[in-house]
Amino acid sequence: MSNSIPPARTARLQTYSDASDPKTVKPRLDAVRREMNARGLSGYLVPRGDMFRGEYLPAHAERLRWLTSFTGSAGLAVIGRDKAALFVDGRYATQAPRQTDTSAFAVLPAVQGGYSDALRDIAGKVGPVGYDPWLFSPGDLEGLASILGTGRLKATDNLVDLIWTEDRPAPPEAPVELLGDNRAGKSRRQKLGELRNTIFEAGADALLITLPESVNWLMNMRGRDVPHTPFALSLALVPTEGRPTLFIDISKIGADAAALGADTDFAPIESLPDHLVRLGTNKKTVWTDAGSAPSILVSTLRDSGASLVEKRDPVLDLKSRKNDAEISGIRDAHRRDGVAMAKFLCWLDGVAGSAGLTEIDVVERLEAFRREDETLVDISFDTICGSGPNGAIMHYRVTETSNRTLVPGELLLVDSGAQYLSGTTDITRTVATGPVAPEHKDRNTRVLKGMIAISRLKFPLGTTGAQIDAFARHPLWEIGENFAHGTGHGVGAFLSVHEGPIGIAPRYHVPFAPGNVVSNEPGFYLEDGYGIRIENLVHVVAATEPRFLCFETLTLAPIDTRLIAMAMLTIEERDWLNAYHARVLSEIGPALDAETRGWLEKATAAV
């Protein structure tokens, strides 16, 4: 980052509207159908993502939202000649029908990992189904073809872009910012040198990088193009010999980022296919990630004569192993966040019993405490603040419609995080707001035992997240209960709050390595009842035993001891909790005002 630290934001970072405009849906759908018919298409696909496949989109790329009025973070619209459907996962089963016009789009469940056979029903059994090849990867298309039948998918213009011309927001223009080598821990040149070796060893002449988080990490740059993730939308081409090319809206490269030019060329994104054709014509071998690269780029390479090495983007692995400078920044971010959390939890304890406090009040106060830190850049995602039954909605985001007034005695689940200049945080605490029911205590203690099991685990080199996930579930399994999400996800270094390729869940098959930062967040949810989740971020370090690794905790905030059935903890678990709380007090205490410090002393007292 340049030396001019931006001021802490004064405007609200989180909004609470879920307004939609179902009236707009039918005319827009009709317009898409006209374009379909003009092209002889029997169906057309509109995904939620853009070519960069990030969680957050710039406003001008919210095509699914524009078309269907649905504001969720995942979905696929399938438009047939007579029928149309919006496929959404379980999280959005209630929200999507409320937001769209269900007489235009039937809302159908997206089956895990893809879309159900119903897709064929909507798109019709014969005839070409159009899609924008910038918005689907070869991997996506393979999944779709297995449902629709091979040979039916047809790359076309983006039909939404043809129609959505009026009132369309402009693309983001935030300037690129640079990270100093001391912040990044490694210079751009060093990273490029190491990456070139990796590309060479894989037998490739060049690597095509299509994920902005990879490009931004590699180039030691950041940006402000989308909410909550501080990267600049861009792609890159890195040859084993010669200079890399950064594909980006060149107007974003201002004086602050001019130093980039020493290590890379710049070119507009639209010119990337031409660069790929040149590689193909020269019979080069290009490494691409078929799971995330836009299919148009992969087919351009193939059609122009390039050989392909199809493997996971290697930058994902490199960037998941944080170096010492990055870990030191992340520690700094967690201390800052710990201060905000202590203030927040102290405040909450004082007001939880008062009448009329709403979920939005809680979220706003937490955000305000975070904004007191001058290095705050953004929240890392919309805070999940679920009181009572809302706590059981796993990806709940409070809106003006859903906002609830807290009832003392209910559990309150708060999952939040922030982007500081030094790093990214993500923390969940579940707190008591009055007398605690024995069932709440039992379930919360089981969740805590699972969380401590991961925190205390030592495991040999080569161990994956798939192998250790169940330790977080075991205390719930013992009573025939479970939680329906992964135990943890990777977290970036002042980048995306969700990143691969490591994590703690049955789907993670990449071994842990020192420097990995991962969340540890078991939970328990009783539908229409309450929700519990306890989340710390941890990082992977070498254990004292040779060839073994373990986790070290990054997050610094007290865990509500009023919700713990102490008799259910083993001595080792109790020792862990006391040591953790002692550390929280010693690292956060000195930065607090007297009142908050007094509260924290009580909250972290040994049990």
Add this chain to the structure above:
Amino acid sequence: MSNSIPPARTARLQTYSDASDPKTVKPRLDAVRREMNARGLSGYLVPRGDMFRGEYLPAHAERLRWLTSFTGSAGLAVIGRDKAALFVDGRYATQAPRQTDTSAFAVLPAVQGGYSDALRDIAGKVGPVGYDPWLFSPGDLEGLASILGTGRLKATDNLVDLIWTEDRPAPPEAPVELLGDNRAGKSRRQKLGELRNTIFEAGADALLITLPESVNWLMNMRGRDVPHTPFALSLALVPTEGRPTLFIDISKIGADAAALGADTDFAPIESLPDHLVRLGTNKKTVWTDAGSAPSILVSTLRDSGASLVEKRDPVLDLKSRKNDAEISGIRDAHRRDGVAMAKFLCWLDGVAGSAGLTEIDVVERLEAFRREDETLVDISFDTICGSGPNGAIMHYRVTETSNRTLVPGELLLVDSGAQYLSGTTDITRTVATGPVAPEHKDRNTRVLKGMIAISRLKFPLGTTGAQIDAFARHPLWEIGENFAHGTGHGVGAFLSVHEGPIGIAPRYHVPFAPGNVVSNEPGFYLEDGYGIRIENLVHVVAATEPRFLCFETLTLAPIDTRLIAMAMLTIEERDWLNAYHARVLSEIGPALDAETRGWLEKATAAV
């Protein structure tokens, strides 16, 4: 099986020779090279397996052994114009160089899951590399092509078969035997009906089954073609409409198996390609398992115009979920095996301190106790009996060369199993032979804790072996130790002692289902020191909690309590052990003579 139960074998089932004849290697290799040159091949591949891909081969199919003199159960010979190598995995790093002529074949390590880049070095960098397309699956060829380069592999005659004409054993001719419906739990017709539905639902017109364990399970038949696995070598083609065809040496279908003819046609194996061509010509869709089908069959289908559904052989899943009749047979087998194990362990306790007792003595005595049961058909694999440092060799098989005399105080690891008419067993016990060293006690207790953790586990529907494997390792991980094999493998019902698709190890991604039988066998090995393994078979049953499963133990034999540090067990672990021992005594005790029963009472006394 017919009603005439075969007599218990009187001949020894296990042999102890590892004799090889390195002198034969060079002339045979030269002869292969002459055939290679005649065909313009720059390399030739000889795998250990035959077209049926089983663990055990009939003598006439032991091509790798004939060529290299190496007797191990896995390996690949790669013959280049100037160099030749025998690739073997870690188990055979010592044995292979002793058995082959290393001036002809360099012995090289097979890297996990395949063969290293060294393969390209041996086979040369250009020119065609020949292979017998009956002996490699499309999956094998894909792995080989990724090393050798695409387009270099060339299907040819089997060059070994051209040379190995003199003194070649005849193919097995054991008659097919039938299982009654009461033993199989389901008639052949029922199984075929259910399988046809599965084939239809996958969009296929027919299923090609190439694994004899699948064919034998489906047809409720068994055979004696190979050691230790009681199946008849055969393949099958099952159409959704019309009769299936069993491809087998028809002379094996005697009077006892004539009933098969009511449900299936018979045809010689050589005619299978013609049958596939007919399916292709009629534009049929055929389900094949590219991981195990001989590549010649898959290419025949493809070349003749068939469409392919490439998925795992569905019979593997069906047969892994044992029905009540099968479980009841398996329980019977474990009671019989428990009686033999009690007699054996009682005998061992009496003689372990005597001078001169060798590993072979122990193996022979165990086999003799098993042979006392009139329903014994075979051992299910060669007994692993490792005393002291030999216990640390994970797949140790005692031979006249390796045979050791027991030294009192050493640990003795005995891993063995049997094929009874009612089912297949596999059990490991580690026993004290004198005063117990504290380290032995600590490690053995950790292994036992891991074994009990799996035994006591309750887990939700959908859980895979990959997810639970680490519970067996956790007590060792706590001190920075581990064991280098999976925790468990599936076991057949009077079929192969190792079967898929479920198991307990990071590589098993198929969810458990009621009826699965799996081994639970954590261990600990100190190289040149000692080995510990404790193994029970368990089967999956519904837990009392809805949508949860758990394991029920099948194996019935005492666990050596002299090797347990009782203070390291939790109350729950001790309760499990006492309940298990009480069950062993009550189920096995009544069948024992007074002396053995007295011994068993002491061995299973509550701790």
